[in-house]
Amino acid sequence: MAAMPIVTVPPPFQGPTLGQGEIPVDGTTVRACLAAAEAKFPGFEAQIFESSGALRRFVKLFVNGEQIALAELDTEVGPDDEVAVITPIAGG
Amino acid sequence: MGDRLIRVNMTDQSVELTDFPADWKLLGGRGLSARILLEECDPTCDPLGPDNVLVLAPGVLAGSSAPTSGRISVGTKSPLTGGIKEANSGGNPGQHLNKLGYRAIIVTGQPSDPERRYGLEVRADEVKLVPADDLKGVWNYATCAELATRYDKNASFISIGPAGELQLTGASVACTDQDNRYPARHAARGGPGAVMGSKGLKFVAVEPGRSPARAPARRKEFSALVKTYSREYLEGPGYQTFQYGTSAVVPIANMLHTFPYKNRTEGQSPDVENLDGKRIQESFEERGGGMHNCLTGCIVRCSNVVHDKEGEYKTSALEFETITLLGANCAIQSWEDVADLDRLCDEVGLDTIETGAAIAVLMDAGEMEFGDAEGAKDLLRQIADGTELGKVVGNGAAAVGKHTGHHRVPVVKGQAIPAWDPRPLKATGVTYASSPMGADHTAGLIVNPGLQESEFAAASQKAQVVNAVCDSSGFCQFVTPTLDDIRAFYSHFYGEEVTRQQIADLGWQCLQDEWEFNRRAGFTDADDVLPACMLEDAIGPQKVVFDVKPEIIQAAKQRLADTDELFSTKASG
Incomplete structure (x- = not known):
């Protein structure tokens, strides 16, 4: 199978993905990759974005380990790139 | 010496x-x-x-x-x-x-x-x-x-x-x-x-006097490991997104329906905005306070210091669990009231989880109004004074259930269930049921609502082993060490290689010792259950209950083969 970008999903957000933590997607931008993950697993994007389209403030996005802002969703990604969704979790 | x-x-x-x-x-x-x-x-x-x-x-x-x-x-x-x-x-x-x-x-x-x-x-x-x-x-x-x-x-x-x-x-x-x-x-x-x-x-x-830090056998290697481990943690995304402590988790938990409301009859609170840790962060600029490390040598700095409106110290640390159990679960709407309750618990010397759960049961039983923050504060003072009602509440949720005859008492082995709810997070529920500790999220928390039933036992066992080793090492679970990390520190500290087998055995032996103690105390498999309210009261849009079979809970207590994943799993609590 040809290489594809990977969207990595943190465990708290793996409800809609049915436990899948890495989703190979067909996309050339961060936005397209996330949309492709949503197409595979409806409900995934609602955990990342507010209904207004803003990034939920407890979510951060990284491309190959570098954080990107909401305005950078059109950052291009290649077949070997990783789009990581990060959220903090701890008990207390 | x-x-x-x-x-x-x-x-x-x-x-x-x-x-x-x-x-x-x-x-x-x-x-x-x-x-x-x-x-x-x-x-x-x-x-x-x-x-x-x-x-x-x-x-x-x-x-x-x-x-x-x-x-x-x-x-x-x-x-x-x-x-x-x-x-x-x-x-x-x-x-x-x-x-x-x-x-x-x-x-x-x-x-x-x-x-x-x-x-x-x-x-x-x-x-x-x-x-x-x-x-x-x-x-x-x-x-x-x-x-x-x-x-x-x-x-x-x-x-x-x-x-x-x-x-x-x-x-x-x-x-x-x-x-x-x-x-x-x-x-x-x-x-x-x-x-x-x-x-x-x-x-x-x-009184430590002038006693120095404990010296490792391999000083140079240990020191290098300290630097590498600290740098990687501080540069990692986990730290960057977690710099305001556990209270920052409130909105995520609410989204996942594990922010219990009104004695766990719902998984989300309508007061989430008022109870969000973001409100505490916002108070720092005007009132002072902020983040600090609770112990010398901590790099996580997750502990918040909360000030009152006059800029005076009120409490530390106001944690997610406290905000949930003493706040949302009692329908108390303001983080400032929860801060008062937290301070009172620290003063009187009480578990905020148990006490919050106990007050919520009292409210659910109709003995007190949900949301009555001042009444809750008075109850905590009554505990200190040793009034009859104070003693009942100070003895925890199960005692309140017995006193009131109320049916909805969310405890496992007599201990109140923490914020993380076993209905959307069923693998965590397996931990609550099988852990020697009773319902305790620090025994093996798994915040993954997507896990399938066939994965629950292994996930719970893995988390319980990793956390048992972490809690034996002195590391805080929030610095998220793996078994490989801990054995590397041990190896350099003692100057001899600690193998993967040894470190896994340490965790497993700890659990074995604890289960054996409980067996001798009279516990049986029949005690490894969640209460009826978790099995019957559905929450969330999916109307989930805890419906995990007893054999899966028992499977978490039978040692599985050690996998590479066991050694790379981060402690989490």
């Missing part, structure tokens, strides 16, 4: 120092406490009687330069669950005890006069009991303020408040934090404060 154990007999007020067994060197914290209790405590004893044993044991790496590794475990037979208990705490006593070479304090016996109070003074050259009758009934902050006048300026303290002295089963053991020496860190779960109170031990004062 080699490491030692401090043995305190409260019956005759004698203190003895004994050598720390050489073959126990990889035992610390929770694992050490479990071993001592299995060997020296009758599991069928009265938890509040003279035969119970109280163990205060720093983790293996406490007192060393390993980052965020100075936690101390408090172990005993729990008066709340009737089984073995380990609760651990930050603050500096663990660091100080290990720097002095004291790997544990083992407290046995009971004074003939229950009205007497004692303090234990711990120094490099002397350990002794002193009278502390003048501190009888004194709240934790005033106790530690008084102790600060009596002991060195760098001393740390372990203390109990009135709840412990009244031997209430929701009572905590407080440890002072590193900067202001406030008794704001608590080993809270399972009522260890009641056991300390039953022994007449009001405080422990540890």
